[in-house]
Structures are given as C-alpha cells and as structure tokens.
Amino acid sequence: MTHGKVFRKLGFWTIGAIYFLILVGGIVRATGSGMGCPDWPKCFGSWVPPTDISQLPSNYKEIYGEKLKGEIEFNAVKTWIEYINRLVGVAIGFLVFGTFVSAFVSFRKQDKTIVLLSLLATILVAFEGWLGSKVVSSELHPVMITLHMILSVIIVFVLLYAVARSYNYVIEIEDIADKSSLSFLVSAAIFLTIGQVLLGTQVREIVDQVANSMGEALRTEWVANLGGKFQMHAFFSIVIVIINLFIYYRIKKSVENKGLLTTFANWLVIIIGIELLSGLSLAYLGFPRLMQPIHLTLGTLAIGVQFVIFLFLNKERVFRSIASK
Structure with missing residues (x-):
C-alpha cells in the first residue's frame, strides 16, 4: 500500500510542522513580537515586511501606534519573527491540505473515516488562520491567544487519530x-x-x-x-x-x-x-x-x-x- 505509506509520512511531517509552529509561536511570545506586524494579513501594509525604518511612511507612528501597545518605534527583528510565524502557518496549511489529498487517494475506499478526519483538519487549519487574525485585531488578548493554542492541539489530535488508524493496516x-x-x-x-x-x-x-x-x-x-x-x-x-x-x-x-x-x-x-x-x-x-x-x-x-x-x-x-x- 504505497499511497498509505505516503499518507503516513506526510501526516508525520504535518504533525511535526504544527509542533514547530507552536515552538515559533512561543518564541514570538517570549520575545514580545506578537505585534511585530500590527496588521493582517499584510505586515505594515506590505506582503513582505520592511527591514528598515526608511521603508515605512513618515507617519507610520500615527498609523500603527495604537496597535503597537506603546512601542511605536519600528523593530525589524520583532517584525520578522512575527512574519516568519505567519509564513510557517501558511506552509502548514498547504501540508494539511496535501495530507487530505493523500488520504483521499489512499483510503477513500478502505476507510472513509481517515479521509473525513483529514478534511476536518484542513477546515480547522483554515479556521486557525482566521483566529490568528483575531489575535492580532484583539491586540493579543489572552483569551484569543489561549483559544489559538487550544485549536492547535485539537488539530494535532485529529491528525494523530487519522495516522494511527492508517497504521492498523500495516502493523500490530x-x-x-x-x-x-x-x-x-x-x-x-x-x-x-x-x-x-x-x-x-x-x-x-x-x-x-x-x-x-x-x-x-x-x-x-x-x-x-x-x-x-x-x-x-x-x-x-x-x-x-x-x-x-x-x-x-x-x-x-x-x-x-x-x-x-x-x-x-x-x-x-x-x-x-x-x-x-x-x-x-x-x-x-x-x-x-x-x-x-x-x-x-x-x-x-x-x-x-x-x-x-x-x-x-x-x-x-x-x-x-x-x-x-
């Protein structure tokens, strides 16, 4: 069952990537970079964030000052830490969708539950992205941060269940x-x-x-x-x-x-x-x-x-x- 093997490998890579995102999110929190990008989905109004203050409009403090929680001086390190966090999140979205496609190819006839679990993970990841935007718009409200993390754990549970079911075909x-x-x-x-x-x-x-x-x-x-x-x-x-x-x-x-x-x-x-x-x-x-x-x-x-x-x-x-x- 070659396709099943592909699904399991992709599933493990996806789960590992989610844990990596949790680690990156922790780094964002520990370094105080949560508002490094004060807008969503862009960062300082651009798809690629600035690396120097000269790339920002002269009145950027007035535009973004309220959302930077008093830290209205541009900090390139914090901006890019948050931006990398978002890029990892996008990459995980593609990984989860790829896991769903692999599950559909491998198990649509043998075990539709694996396919449905993978589809659920894809939907939850999309919702997680939306929730991430709310974390930013709420200016890092503690409840929103906690919900964001809980949903990550739920996504891991769903994927672990799907991968565990697939192993029942090949190992005792x-x-x-x-x-x-x-x-x-x-x-x-x-x-x-x-x-x-x-x-x-x-x-x-x-x-x-x-x-x-x-x-x-x-x-x-x-x-x-x-x-x-x-x-x-x-x-x-x-x-x-x-x-x-x-x-x-x-x-x-x-x-x-x-x-x-x-x-x-x-x-x-x-x-x-x-x-x-x-x-x-x-x-x-x-x-x-x-x-x-x-x-x-x-x-x-x-x-x-x-x-x-x-x-x-x-x-x-x-x-x-x-x-x-």
Whole structure:
C-alpha cells in the first residue's frame, strides 16, 4: 500500500510542522513580537515586511501606534519573527491540505473515516488562520491567544487519530492486560496536562506583568512575586510527573513484547523529564527567554504522545470500522 505509506509520512511531517509552529509561536511570545506586524494579513501594509525604518511612511507612528501597545518605534527583528510565524502557518496549511489529498487517494475506499478526519483538519487549519487574525485585531488578548493554542492541539489530535488508524493496516499493536483502568489513567493524564498548559499560559501573563513592574534588573526575583497560580502550576507539575511515571510502569509491566505502545511510553517519560527540567530552569534561572517556548512545546508534545497511547489502548473501539471490513 504505497499511497498509505505516503499518507503516513506526510501526516508525520504535518504533525511535526504544527509542533514547530507552536515552538515559533512561543518564541514570538517570549520575545514580545506578537505585534511585530500590527496588521493582517499584510505586515505594515506590505506582503513582505520592511527591514528598515526608511521603508515605512513618515507617519507610520500615527498609523500603527495604537496597535503597537506603546512601542511605536519600528523593530525589524520583532517584525520578522512575527512574519516568519505567519509564513510557517501558511506552509502548514498547504501540508494539511496535501495530507487530505493523500488520504483521499489512499483510503477513500478502505476507510472513509481517515479521509473525513483529514478534511476536518484542513477546515480547522483554515479556521486557525482566521483566529490568528483575531489575535492580532484583539491586540493579543489572552483569551484569543489561549483559544489559538487550544485549536492547535485539537488539530494535532485529529491528525494523530487519522495516522494511527492508517497504521492498523500495516502493523500490530501489542495487547495489554487491564486496558480499561490504564485507559482511564491516560485520559486523566491528558486532561491534567492540558489544564497544566492552560494554567501555564495564565502564569505567563502574570510573568509579563511582574516583568513590567520589576524590570530586567530584578529578573531572578520575579518568581517570588508570581503568586498562587504559579504555585499551583508547580504543584500540578509534580502530580503530572507521578501519573505519567505510573503509566510508564503499568505499560512496561503488562507488555511482554516491545512494540509501538512501549516505544511511545518511553518517549512520554523522556519528554516529561525534559519538560520538568525546563520548568525548573524557568523558576530558578530567572526565566531564560529561550526556555519559555521550549517549555510550552514540550508540554503540548507530551499531550500528543499521551493521546497516541490512549488510541492504542482503545484500538478495538478506535479502529472498529476497520476490524469489521
């Protein structure tokens, strides 16, 4: 099934690209470049943004000043960081559409669910682009930013489900004892991790407020002024580490022959471990800018791996229409 192989490869590339976009979006946020392009879909009224202030009209401060949140001086670095973020988003749109075309060619007769899931991902990506314009027009409203990120996770879920279904044709997923309780545990881990990521976005807002009030000179003291939400975020990080380690232990204990399920369990522990280290570095090293987008990306990546494990644990229900053919 050559076309199915193409679909799976393209699906993985697309999912990887979405995670890369989440990383780039985190860089946009960490560098304060969200309003680097104050208009949409153009940037400073042009499809290719300026690289120097001389390329802007003399009255650009009056035109864009209100949307730049007081930073009315043109900053080429921030402008291009935001512009690259948009270009990556456009590229992902083409990738997702290509995934849909590949799914249609490969599975329109064998499994229409894969085709419909790929079509849904294409529609959601288009909606995500529209939502991105609303993030700009709302001047980076926290609720819009959070919705934008949640939709990215949903798109990843849809694509992971489609790719996982396609694998049922070519590879066996190992069986595991007492799947129902483990499946419930993984579901709880998914919801907890999503909640933790959303709580992290709120903590990020508080960090911005503390940074503005205390300044860069007191960066190492920011953490002491973040309040209850940060402490709650820290507490739940411990809970999430424990629950994921227990998932890993249960899978390793219950599976004799290694396969996809154990591979993803290994990756889950690795990702959660690095995520914990990145969180500790943020808390104790004065919130290094580069670590902020890495921390966010690792959190969403962990959710994706948890979701794949959930799909494999529930393969009889997930792939029911395939088994009946």
